[in-house]
Amino acid sequence: MSTPVxxxxxVTMRFGGVVALREAKISIAPGEIFALxxxxxxxxxxxxxxxxxxYQPTEGQVLFNGTRIDGTKRFKITKLGIARxxxxxxxxxxxxxxxxxxxxxxxxxxxxxxxxxxxxxxHRKEEKRGRELARELLDFVGIPGRMTxxxxxxxxxxxxxxxxxxxxxxxxxxxxxxxxxxxxxxAEKEALQALIRKIRDSGxxxxxIEHDMSLVMGVSDRVAVLDFGQLIAEGLPHEVQxxxxxIEAYLGVSEDAS
Amino acid sequence: MLDDFLNQFLPSTVGGLVFGSIYALVALGYxxxxxxxxxxxxxxxxxxxxxxxxxxxxxxxxxxxxxLTGIALFGVMLLIIVLSAAVxxxxxxxxxxxxxxxxxxxxxxRLTALISAIGASLFLxxxxxxxxxxxxxxxxxxxxxxxxxxxxxxTVFSIGNADVRTDHIxxxxxxxxxxxxxxxxxxxxxxxxGIRATAQDPEAAVLMGVSIxxxxxxxxxxxGAMAGVAGALYLMEFENTVYNVxxxxxxxxxxxxxxxxxxxxxxxxxxGIVLGLIENWGAxxxxxxxxxxxxxxxxxxxxMFRPTGILGxxxxxxxx
Amino acid sequence: MKGNGVTGNANPLRRVGALVDGARDWWExxxxxxxxxxxxxAVVFALILPAPAIGTFMSPGSDWTTVLIYPIGTYxxxxxxxxxxxxxxxxxDLGFVAFFAMGGYSVAYFGTEYGWNYWATxxxxxxxxxxxxxxxxxxxxxxxxxxLAIVTLGFGEIVRITANNTDEIGGARGxxxxxxxxxxxxxxxxxxLPAPYYYLIVIAIVLVIIFSxxxxxxxxxxxxxxIREDEDAAELMGVPTFKFKLLAFAIGAMIxxxxxxxxxxxxxxxxxxxxxxxxxxxILAAVVLGGAGNLPxxxxxxFVIAWLPERFREVNxxxxxxxxxxxxxxxxxxxxxxxxxxxxxxxxxxxxxxRKAELHEGTGGMGTMGAEVTGxxxxxxxxxxx
Numbered sequence: 030m031s032t033p034v035x036x037x038x039x040v041t042m043r044f045g046g047v048v049a050l051r052e053a054k055i056s057i058a059p060g061e062i063f064a065l066x067x068x069x070x071x072x073x074x075x076x077x078x079x080x081x082x083x084y085q086p087t088e089g090q091v092l093f094n095g096t097r098i099d100g101t102k103r104f105k106i107t108k109l110g111i112a113r114x115x116x117x118x119x120x121x122x123x124x125x126x127x128x129x130x131x132x133x134x135x136x137x138x139x140x141x142x143x144x145x146x147x148x149x150x151x152h153r154k155e156e157k158r159g160r161e162l163a164r165e166l167l168d169f170v171g172i173p174g175r176m177t178x179x180x181x182x183x184x185x186x187x188x189x190x191x192x193x194x195x196x197x198x199x200x201x202x203x204x205x206x207x208x209x210x211x212x213x214x215x216a217e218k219e220a221l222q223a224l225i226r227k228i229r230d231s232g233x234x235x236x237x238i239e240h241d242m243s244l245v246m247g248v249s250d251r252v253a254v255l256d257f258g259q260l261i262a263e264g265l266p267h268e269v270q271x272x273x274x275x276i277e278a279y280l281g282v283s284e285d286a287s
Numbered sequence: 288m289l290d291d292f293l294n295q296f297l298p299s300t301v302g303g304l305v306f307g308s309i310y311a312l313v314a315l316g317y318x319x320x321x322x323x324x325x326x327x328x329x330x331x332x333x334x335x336x337x338x339x340x341x342x343x344x345x346x347x348x349x350x351x352x353x354x355l356t357g358i359a360l361f362g363v364m365l366l367i368i369v370l371s372a373a374v375x376x377x378x379x380x381x382x383x384x385x386x387x388x389x390x391x392x393x394x395x396x397r398l399t400a401l402i403s404a405i406g407a408s409l410f411l412x413x414x415x416x417x418x419x420x421x422x423x424x425x426x427x428x429x430x431x432x433x434x435x436x437x438x439x440x441x442t443v444f445s446i447g448n449a450d451v452r453t454d455h456i457x458x459x460x461x462x463x464x465x466x467x468x469x470x471x472x473x474x475x476x477x478x479x480x481g482i483r484a485t486a487q488d489p490e491a492a493v494l495m496g497v498s499i500x501x502x503x504x505x506x507x508x509x510x511g512a513m514a515g516v517a518g519a520l521y522l523m524e525f526e527n528t529v530y531n532v533x534x535x536x537x538x539x540x541x542x543x544x545x546x547x548x549x550x551x552x553x554x555x556x557x558x559g560i561v562l563g564l565i566e567n568w569g570a571x572x573x574x575x576x577x578x579x580x581x582x583x584x585x586x587x588x589x590x591m592f593r594p595t596g597i598l599g600x601x602x603x604x605x606x607x
Numbered sequence: 608m609k610g611n612g613v614t615g616n617a618n619p620l621r622r623v624g625a626l627v628d629g630a631r632d633w634w635e636x637x638x639x640x641x642x643x644x645x646x647x648x649a650v651v652f653a654l655i656l657p658a659p660a661i662g663t664f665m666s667p668g669s670d671w672t673t674v675l676i677y678p679i680g681t682y683x684x685x686x687x688x689x690x691x692x693x694x695x696x697x698x699x700d701l702g703f704v705a706f707f708a709m710g711g712y713s714v715a716y717f718g719t720e721y722g723w724n725y726w727a728t729x730x731x732x733x734x735x736x737x738x739x740x741x742x743x744x745x746x747x748x749x750x751x752x753x754x755l756a757i758v759t760l761g762f763g764e765i766v767r768i769t770a771n772n773t774d775e776i777g778g779a780r781g782x783x784x785x786x787x788x789x790x791x792x793x794x795x796x797x798x799x800l801p802a803p804y805y806y807l808i809v810i811a812i813v814l815v816i817i818f819s820x821x822x823x824x825x826x827x828x829x830x831x832x833x834i835r836e837d838e839d840a841a842e843l844m845g846v847p848t849f850k851f852k853l854l855a856f857a858i859g860a861m862i863x864x865x866x867x868x869x870x871x872x873x874x875x876x877x878x879x880x881x882x883x884x885x886x887x888x889x890i891l892a893a894v895v896l897g898g899a900g901n902l903p904x905x906x907x908x909x910f911v912i913a914w915l916p917e918r919f920r921e922v923n924x925x926x927x928x929x930x931x932x933x934x935x936x937x938x939x940x941x942x943x944x945x946x947x948x949x950x951x952x953x954x955x956x957x958x959x960x961x962r963k964a965e966l967h968e969g970t971g972g973m974g975t976m977g978a979e980v981t982g983x984x985x986x987x988x989x990x991x992x993x
Binding site for chain 2: 697699701746747750751752753754756757758760761762764765768769771772884885888891892895935936938939941942943944945946947948949950953966
């Protein structure tokens, strides 16, 4: 088996006395769509925060393509090739859609103050490339006509897509989607499912947190289930679906399994 | 050099405690308002200034022919302290009403609120310099205004080569009494509970039936009153004041608040004393003209290495 | 608390605002030639501004060109510099005058002690200001915004008091006989006449404006805007937030240093009291009054704040009424204006659209006040920022 894109090696995350994540072991292969499910408060977003460097794990290691990344600065992790979206949308609300995506594209740009003040050729070239990339990505996620619109004026579903476009602009090898279908209608969910596949087919790996089971079952290659910070099951979608522990976790604790 | 230091160590310590007590009293206002509103009440220094002028007016009106002693001194001190606390407390409430409440209603950013605070600070300083001080004293508003002597500079006792005088004792004792009173008020009474609850979680406090407006008003009143007391003690000790007396002292008191752990009442006392001592001891080596630089450097260093201060932030948890 | 309804209907500022919004809409949709026409008009305007015909109205009592250099031109330059820090990067700097002092003292010190060429000392001043900006910023820019403000204030005072206490640079007496800028033979002689200094400062302002606009439109400006709106999200999108904040600090400092160098070269004399806190506050008032983040607004703000006191100084009936120089009331007025502006129109008279929206939402770089106001979300919080 080739090196996993992402590997969580016995990661524990404690906040004071609260254990948000207990000895989690996750391994994601290149090109997979991997879903992380579980009741509210099970520690799913904690996984994202550990992977993207927002939290430093109390114990354990996070490996990205075989290199340790826990303890690395957040923007550096992004540059290495991990990008994410947020459960509660965190766009730059007062920037245009295009600018939002360009901020993502800037992650790999080099010109700083001098290049910009003197309007040097490579700066102009980067700007042009960034703008083109942003246009392509808005097209790719399916909101091509919205470039100059201020982000906060976009409909909810489009904001979610814009967040995905912004994350894609950093050219991630691994894309983390935090409840991308939340608040979407069935038609939008279907389009989202197609978009996630399209992202995978363009050579990226996807790690997905989602409550919508039909989406999870329809799109993921493998599924892991978290409950109270503990990984209780992992496998193919239909295996997980019939796992008694999973059913118990969902029925016993929460009603989020809809 | 070391000789100098040993020679001046004890006198500097006494001076540091006196300054530190005043810093601590002013720091209480910063710390309480920051705890509840997460706002640096930049104009708090002017509340202190108003306290010094209230005292000046009262002392001048009483105009003792010679320094007072015994019951007369006690009575006059009490009068000055109470009046200064009342005027400063009232001014603080007014300040909140005009400069902060409209912003609070709108959920303005802390940057906005701080700018408003700076505006209020400048406005009050200039209002005093241009209008109020000339009207009160009949002298040009930007001059130093000196007050008659209220307390004799008698040495009560000596430690080594340090003379501890009556006025030193009055400042420190008065400051400590005020601190203890405030601490009890905040920790033992209903209104104090309201303040602490609001500092911790304003929304929960509202749900528990606390009136935020009321709490904020009381917070400003208490902080302002403490600054008024500090103003009275300052005037009694240094016997002069000026329209911008609060500027540097205010930054130092804020430093004291941060040093002790902003939002933490006991921290303010500790921070004030520690800052007063550092400043005075440092001045032995560098000269007293460097005192302000020493204090500001302490501020920068504390914020860099331990922004939660010595005792940590306690009226509320450290939030961004 | 979101949304508008912020300014009451009877608010006269709102009507000004509507007018401004209209002008900005026109500008945003203006064609390239229209924009260049406006630029050209602005330059022509700047060139003929010192004309005596204008001066008799604008400044009847003192020499108009001199007033244009200081305070007006100098304030504009400082305000454009502070705008990079406050308006663009969203960092509140209350000690901006420290960089003005760095520039001024570099020109004065290296010019008088070592006899350096003026232009070399001016470059030195800019460099010193940039270095001190980085030295101040590196340890402090991780602080919460309001703490940063107080630290910068402390820094400004440290610089002033240090200058006051250091005899090597003149102590409280300051430095006299600072050399004028070196003449450029056949082009310009810098002597006692004000005109060359005026054009020098105009050139400086134009250059700084061009740089500032270019930065704003580049990756750098986008990063600043992203940091203002949501620092954590920006960092997670690959923006090295600390680096960009430091950059803003350094660029602002350089502009402050430039202004200081120009000032010292003309004024011939500087002392610690040339650089009081009140000047930092005044420039901040200019930026805020005009509209932080929006250059035309900032320039207008600086102009108004520099010019009005000079103008009112000459109004005789006002002088009689007040019994003293009306200009003495300027700081009282600035203070009151700051309080009023924050309550009624925190985005300033000529705001940038984005800043306006941010301020009304309670974002804009710093989170909201406590009590009654919830922060948007605190899940990705500061302790993670290590």
